[in-house]
């Protein structure tokens with residue numbers, strides 16, 4: 001087993017999508033892992049081997065590593081530094097005021113690690129910032145906080161690295177097991193070397209492309225990656241609007257042709273209802289805020305954000321015009337999670353669309369295979385939440401596909417027709433077979449398609 005090469009043990013602070021997945025993976029590789037989660041409910045679940053999040057493969061592995069005693073969850077850092085050599089900081093960095101990232105959780109975690117270090121006998125622990133932060137944060141915010149709380153100097157009493165995370169929700173465990181690149185930012189080569197060796201041992205025999213650079217570059221690589229992905233999505237969504245206005249236009253075919261150009265590539269060219277989730281919108285805002293704070297041009301970032309919002313509102317406009325007004329109309333919203341495979345509704349297209357539908361007087365029924373509870377916490381009781389997709393569609397004047405869960409693609413046209421009061425569908429994610437639905441007598445508007453029938 002590799003555990004010996006990976007040190008005595010690993011600490012992880014913050015058991016969200018990133019921290020919990022990392023903890024479970026490390027523990028499954030035979031590394032004793034201590035996961036600190038300040039939310040008592042979440043921590044309690046993890047202690048019992050129950051996953052607080054919906055991620056493929058995670059519940060089974062979590063149960064196993066907790067049963068085997070490889071993963072310990074707790075709510076305080078406590079004496080963790082006595083038992084681990086490396087600590088990953090994986091706390092949240094939500095958007096704060098003015099689009100600036102709110103670094104409260106990062107600062108608190110840094111202080112807690114520093115305090116634990118001040119009484120610890122561990123000589124030079126390695127602290128790794130995995131949270132997504134703006135350039136300069138690790139060196140100019142995290143380092144001084146740890147130094148002050150610990151009474152130790154960086155590079156001597158402890159080592160510090162930035163190591164951004166690139167996992168995708170919905171395949172978080174797979175992505176953590178098989179990362180396509182490792183980015184390490186450090187001021188001291190010893191710190192970078194330690195983290196590099198750690199990953200070599202963890203992923204042995206695979207060789208993962210690894211880039212070692214400065215902390216600020218590493219931080220910027222993460223933000224720039226997400227901004228670029230958001231750019232691709234907004235670009236293809238703008239093209240999808242043009243397709244709708246073009247005779248025989250189909251953005252799927254246009255994207256396929258675009259993707260054949262090796263300089264462009266086929267990925268992230270799926271038109272739909274735009275990007276959401278906990279990363280792309282917030283990281284784009286963080287980069288925009290950083291550029292604005294340095295007096296730089298932000299117009300490209302503004303356009304990406306603007307197109308994303310417009311793409312969602314267009315669907316509601318379309319619904320209103322198709323139904324001749326939304327007041328009193330029953331709308332079935334299929335999908336609440338920001339993408340399939342997750343229960344995360346942070347910045348999901350569904351939230352904005354539902355808010356608009358309600359504001360225009362519609363009666364909204366919503367279905368999602370995983371995210372009903374999370375959505376209810378955000379939206380409240382103004383929506384009827386349905387556990388069965390059939391209940392959601394029953395008596396509806398319109399159904400909108402908002403998340404591309406596979407079960408929606410498999411919906412039978414005749415069932416749809418018999419359940420709905422008015423068989424009209426807006427396919428916001430381009431997953432339905434338009435021809436089959438039209439043949440079954442259903443009117444359908446597909447995003448990015450010239451839709452003469454709907």
Ligand SMILES: NC(=O)c1ccc[n+]([C@@H]2O[C@H](COP(=O)([O-])OP(=O)(O)OC[C@H]3O[C@@H](n4cnc5c(N)ncnc54)[C@H](O)[C@@H]3O)[C@@H](O)[C@H]2O)c1
Nearest residue numbers: 014015016017018036037038091092093105109131132165
């Ligand atoms: N979710 C993703 O897909 C993803 C992917 C790549 C990078 N990231 C980045 O990774 C970071 C974490 O993201 P996430 O989605 O896992 O966040 P999350 O909000 O799901 O989880 C963060 C967790 O940290 C806990 N926490 C905060 N402060 C703490 C403290 N002092 N001690 C113990 N626990 C504490 C919170 O209670 C929460 O459970 C963010 O910066 C995010 O931008 C996220």
